[in-house]
Amino acid sequence: MTLLIKSAFSATATPPTSLATRLLAVRTQSVALCAPLLPEDTVVQPALDVSPPKWHLAHTTWFWETFLLLPYAADYQVFDPAFAFLFNSYYNSLGSRVNRADRGTLSRPPLAEVYRYRAHVDAHLAALLDRPEALPAAALELIELGLHHEQQHQELLATDIRYILSTNPLAPAYLGFEDEGLEIRDLGFEQLSRKDAPTGFLHSNSPSPDSLISNPLSSNPTWLSVPGGIYPVGHQANGFCFDNELPVHEVLLAPFALQNRLVTNADYLAFVEDGGYQRFELWLGEGWELVQREAWTAPLYWQQTPGGQWLRYGPHGLRPLELAAPACHLSFYEADAYAQWARARLPTEAEWEAAARYFGATPAGGNFLEAGRFDPRPLPAGADPARCHQLFGDVWEWTYSPYHAYPGYRRAAGALGEYNGKFMVNQLVLRGGSCATPESHIRVSYRNFFHADKRWQFTGLRLAK
């Protein structure tokens, strides 16, 4: 299995006794993310990039069934042969599939049947992993890949659910009204009772103005220098990585500096109020066309009241814009225009990775999916200005690097070869993970990628110079 060149299993002496546990925990997480939803919420597709949650739940299950159970579980019977057509995402080598644009028209199988499908597959997975030592290395590597695949869909679930609920004129909340938010790890499978649901925008629960609190910290980023030199780029540790993080190779970097924190809503609001969305000279040409065509005037989910107050749709519904929080849901074009306006630039992915290694940053303690916040959080008052904060979690950081193959990379053959390689043009790399990324999913060499116009993900930026 060429995809998983450095897997956990080739490098450790301890047998992976906990593999079944890890797998079922990940599987449960996907369901927990959908717990606040009604069946109707899991079906719709308000934009082409967004997939219905029901589809995510079924597709991740089909992935296990197709790539693990069918080849490795003796006598496994598929739950429903029709599901291969319904829930294949983009694997040309695995036959025809439902047109992506039509995912939101499929009411059947209903959510309940998809949950039965999950239970069926989970039971067989548990049985198969009961004796992992009997599995060939290729199967173990496949399991590792499947875990990461499902974690990627968990992030998509978080972003797609937000988009689906946001387009509803009732602006329903995903999380409850409690100050700290629901801990997603505490969520059971019981449907939220509707009487507890918050009322939304059209119900005009206008937020109180005093929630617009100021945050002195957000106005004082510092610049941290990184020396020039030759740096290694790519996955150098043990443990899983995707094929796109390899081979490790060296790059020559000139000296550069990064800001010690992410750009905040307060920062970005200054750009908006300085006419940022009306000044073509700040924008890349294709970005400017998009701004005009779509009449963008602010990041996704921001809206201004007739009285001029800025609100933002988030996990608790429409709330006043939190100024100290990192700016989020920005396209690359917006991130780049902001950097132009700020007389700075975006880092390259090599700079980002070199800096993260140089500063010794790790994911530990970051604001990830498991925190159940589903939104970036402000840097605490008193954070050390000499340290580099928020490199992991909160928001994906746009880089000024194309999502291209590393030198020496070759696409794998077969269906899994379509996993990464075929996307390697016309997209840009993002680094560091977000508040919707599972913590165990991210690492310093991890490369996320999106087209420059996308902004429904948890995407923001950090300035470089």
Next chain:
Amino acid sequence: MTLLIKSAFSATATPPTSLATRLLAVRTQSVALCAPLLPEDTVVQPALDVSPPKWHLAHTTWFWETFLLLPYAADYQVFDPAFAFLFNSYYNSLGSRVNRADRGTLSRPPLAEVYRYRAHVDAHLAALLDRPEALPAAALELIELGLHHEQQHQELLATDIRYILSTNPLAPAYLGFEDEGLEIRDLGFEQLSRKDAPTGFLHSNSPSPDSLISNPLSSNPTWLSVPGGIYPVGHQANGFCFDNELPVHEVLLAPFALQNRLVTNADYLAFVEDGGYQRFELWLGEGWELVQREAWTAPLYWQQTPGGQWLRYGPHGLRPLELAAPACHLSFYEADAYAQWARARLPTEAEWEAAARYFGATPAGGNFLEAGRFDPRPLPAGADPARCHQLFGDVWEWTYSPYHAYPGYRRAAGALGEYNGKFMVNQLVLRGGSCATPESHIRVSYRNFFHADKRWQFTGLRLAK
């Protein structure tokens, strides 16, 4: 209220004591139509012309709330102010509304809340109608209009549900497998248990070939003559009618003849097999462009197996084409091309109405919504060849008449003036009702109308010459 010029209430001495009963029966019918559906089925919108069933259920309720309860029920409080934005269909005079193309992206309010909305409004309607003698004439006329409005949406529910289920690769059935079909009047509000549901297309329950039965009757239509002369057209009886059926006016008709029955699937199949969809000279120019652009080769819901057998998606899922049944789900273009091929033509609406009066045809005994069949039925063997059959029910009959105003018609002012008048261009008239039309909704002067390319309704044809 100018819309309801000849209402039941101005012409009868008996007070409408049963009005509340009639109304609640109609209201219940809408819910019964949705009983076989899962919540997920009620949300999606696989084509622009199709509305989600949940939307129909809410929109008809909004109609009663807006036009009857708010003006006439003292102290009535709207169930939810946001619903006016969500469930207005096309009344410009009543403010902005959800874009029609986005109806299928709204997961909230969920189906259960829409049922609560219906119950809330029904309770107030019942209270208001408890003493109908206290209501002004305008309110009574409004109730009559609202009943017919809801019946129109019942027909749309039947057609939209079919379309929604048909686009699903699982091809789920709407009705059970019993020979006679479920009687919809027997349906309660309990959800159908999923374990009883029929398996669909992808589950490959291929029908047995012996179900392709022949029907000798279908090959022998007869021509019935109608003498020329001056005929009145329009609603001449007491009782409700829409404004588009008035004023009554006279037309001069040359002698003509109609076939005594509808065109059948056997008839239409002969056209298909004679290359009907490949011969441009049979088609109107815009129809031919459509056939090529959409790659039409047969009516909607027909499909041919690799072995050459013709199947058709209907209320019981995919079944062999029933040759003796009337052809259905035809666009005007297809109906017109068939008539060209058959060296005949479509009747005008004046001819249809004159013939129906001349032959003394009435809706009684027709195949309507209440029969719970949801499909046209074959003419029974032994039907009298000297009589004109199937004029009412089974399928709407395309006419070669534009949906234009009758001489002397003027659009009403206000919101209800948008009901009919603003559609009076670029559509064609259909007559006679279908198997999805409530029997009490149809009459000899009733004018239905659709664009020439539409075929998701229960639409067929009868030849004239």
Next chain:
Amino acid sequence: MTLLIKSAFSATATPPTSLATRLLAVRTQSVALCAPLLPEDTVVQPALDVSPPKWHLAHTTWFWETFLLLPYAADYQVFDPAFAFLFNSYYNSLGSRVNRADRGTLSRPPLAEVYRYRAHVDAHLAALLDRPEALPAAALELIELGLHHEQQHQELLATDIRYILSTNPLAPAYLGFEDEGLEIRDLGFEQLSRKDAPTGFLHSNSPSPDSLISNPLSSNPTWLSVPGGIYPVGHQANGFCFDNELPVHEVLLAPFALQNRLVTNADYLAFVEDGGYQRFELWLGEGWELVQREAWTAPLYWQQTPGGQWLRYGPHGLRPLELAAPACHLSFYEADAYAQWARARLPTEAEWEAAARYFGATPAGGNFLEAGRFDPRPLPAGADPARCHQLFGDVWEWTYSPYHAYPGYRRAAGALGEYNGKFMVNQLVLRGGSCATPESHIRVSYRNFFHADKRWQFTGLRLAK
């Protein structure tokens, strides 16, 4: 030849000695219309409905070559075999052809070669018609049809040339600056010298305000009554007609009244200034959507200066709106909305034809193509209020009648059967001819037809009630 049931030639004893002369006069007229154009003007296609003038010149020539010379001229050699592909318009029976949307991308053959093509074909036509008595009746009927076909394209040349020049920011004039306009019959084949050309819009020759003259007549239309009864409709005289004018049939009309003149720019301006384009209740639904989508605020070719003055692009470039002239370049939707606003309606085509016969109106003296004005003209002061004016020429009058087949009509077989019949749905009939119609082309039974949204033709209206 079933198309030409009542031709001049079957009904008259005198041999058509002047046929060659008539034909060459019509052929010359087409070239004369293009004389003011530069080669570049004859190539472009700024809208799908508009064809390049070079294409019209070649297509009409191809028509003669294909339908007359090839079948009837012994040993005729086609000028260039490639032209059948290039210059077929819409005859499916004659093979594939250049996509209509691509007509404006064909630079070759150049204009000069198209003129050579015309000369080649004209020479053979002259030779063939030298002894018309040797021609079979079918050929003579074909010649008659070809003459009318070329005259139809002359009207299209006039409308398409206007559109092509109007979309140019330089707003070039088609005619010179002389008060009366160039007489097109005086135009030779010499190109207009560029130094004489008028300067256009971007050259800011703003017209003097005093040219906004008032016209007292335009504010006083009178209503003329027509009694009810049974009227014949269709071509009843000798001479040529198109198949769509037959069969003659009878219609029953209720008494009605027509205005004695066309709606003027002054009339229509009152509608515009009364908010006509902002009031949805005046519009048919599809018309209102179009008004919003295209942001229409006035008829085609009108524009308002920042100072509020209304200008109009016409044959002399941009000039102040001539208030007394008939309103022109209106879509059916605009004509209908105006009539709603004026509390009147459009006539049906049967009413128009019955009225024209009743009032004894004839084309003689009308403002047609031969006048070289290329714009409707005001009704002269002192016109008799008891007479019905402007029924022929000036502008085509929209009727509220679909372009459908008359009772008993059947489409002809073969290529010429595609001439009229295949367009008989979704269009509306216009009557009376315009300032771009050759006078010999029009008659009381003539049926023109366009879709309701078209307005680049010379189209206006007359009110009925």
Next chain:
Amino acid sequence: MTLLIKSAFSATATPPTSLATRLLAVRTQSVALCAPLLPEDTVVQPALDVSPPKWHLAHTTWFWETFLLLPYAADYQVFDPAFAFLFNSYYNSLGSRVNRADRGTLSRPPLAEVYRYRAHVDAHLAALLDRPEALPAAALELIELGLHHEQQHQELLATDIRYILSTNPLAPAYLGFEDEGLEIRDLGFEQLSRKDAPTGFLHSNSPSPDSLISNPLSSNPTWLSVPGGIYPVGHQANGFCFDNELPVHEVLLAPFALQNRLVTNADYLAFVEDGGYQRFELWLGEGWELVQREAWTAPLYWQQTPGGQWLRYGPHGLRPLELAAPACHLSFYEADAYAQWARARLPTEAEWEAAARYFGATPAGGNFLEAGRFDPRPLPAGADPARCHQLFGDVWEWTYSPYHAYPGYRRAAGALGEYNGKFMVNQLVLRGGSCATPESHIRVSYRNFFHADKRWQFTGLRLAK
């Protein structure tokens, strides 16, 4: 003027006495390229990427007028104020302009007037340059930029003219039939007489099969190695460069190898015949979607006869595919898929530049615009296999590098800042110039850029590994 950091004029002691001569030579070249065209050819726009030749001729003139004459020529009067609106290409800072998609609808000003415009501006340029020593440095730099700008449009003229003529079903030739082609430098301003023009495709001058000559060399490319190390990238010599070639910076390259010649038509045909356009696994995902959507089966301008022979539209019309010539008119997707199939890859732009410097390649002797061939030429038999051929001229070589800013680059302010910087996303770099590039325009650091789907330019590839 920050754009032209290292201009010829700051670095040389000799006064630029020949500047006027150079400029007028370049100006004349543009006109010479259009000499074989008819006026009609200069107007049309068969694809959005293609501009009408008349537009190129006027736009380059407007550039001189706007950026040089208006600021620096005392009392200069613009030729026509309307032209600023008509012939601005994409400079937002200079106001509104004709929509790019509408360039092909503008018949006026006619070609003759554009030539007058050129003559007017050329006369003033000559006068201004008569005493270049009186001009400020900024003006001199502007002249240098203007020369290169016009040369870029000369390449576009060559590619757009080919596309325009190719879409015509007559397939007219651009050059005459003489074996060596017309030398463009010999072309005068006299229009080609039409009687000499070659007949095209629809005239079925099928080429003789014996012109399909084999070329033994094309099957034996060799691999030439380049050692790893730190290489400088960017413009390091004196003389003009664009801002996107700066700053010079260092990159670290691993050892790599390039093929000693371009991929030929014979090479590429083997890919085609091996099912290259049917095998999704060879393609980037977006490329595969494009191949299917546009039904690509071969490079642009290739077509296969029913008998299986491959023809290609080129400067002499449709001719048999020249197997030994470099493959041309390939999109990036096709170049990348070919490389995948050949188990190699495309070079990066840094590799290309490093290799060119390492091999000491220069433009001298390359196949450029001045050769008048307008097509890549085969590598001569006997070419040294140890040398790297065809690096300059023939075809632009796709690299696997994004068109991004070099480290330290900043966009210039003002209109000229829109020249390069705003395009720096979603495009790929091409290197080396083509047979349509003026020889004096190219250099080793030159960066051309196009989107991955474009193939109407002279684009090909060289393999790396």
